[in-house]
Amino acid sequence: MNYEMESPWMQLGGKISKKRTKIIWAQNIYGTRFTQLRTGRRTKPSAAEQATREKFKQATTQTNLIMTDVDQLEPYRQAWKAKVLAGYKTQKTLRGFIFAQIYRTL
Numbered sequence: 001m002n003y004e005m006e007s008p009w010m011q012l013g014g015k016i017s018k019k020r021t022k023i024i025w026a027q028n029i030y031g032t033r034f035t036q037l038r039t040g041r042r043t044k045p046s047a048a049e050q051a052t053r054e055k056f057k058q059a060t061t062q063t064n065l066i067m068t069d070v071d072q073l074e075p076y077r078q079a080w081k082a083k084v085l086a087g088y089k090t091q092k093t094l095r096g097f098i099f100a101q102i103y104r105t106l
Helices: 047-068 070-085 094-105
Strands: 022-027 033-038
Touching: 047 070, 047 094, 070 094
Parallel strands: none
Antiparallel strands: 022 033
16 A cells, blocks of 8 residues: 655745744645745834733733632632533633633733
């Protein structure tokens, strides 16, 4: 039996970048294969982006603290189990559920 392996691209030519960067190989929904060059951000984050990042950081820190404390974790676990039994499918993990609850309150 013979197997033919298909490469992620049919042909590749030219220089992609002079610098060492992350090159992503991708394929769109129509089957066209292409590369993307991922470089660093050239602009500073806006005030709204910075605020969102800080909010995310705070929610992550609080989630990690709750996940390590059994007494704080148990009410979230019971609420998450009740929602899962009721057909709630948005957050599939307990950590995701806790993060979502905390993020809403910030």
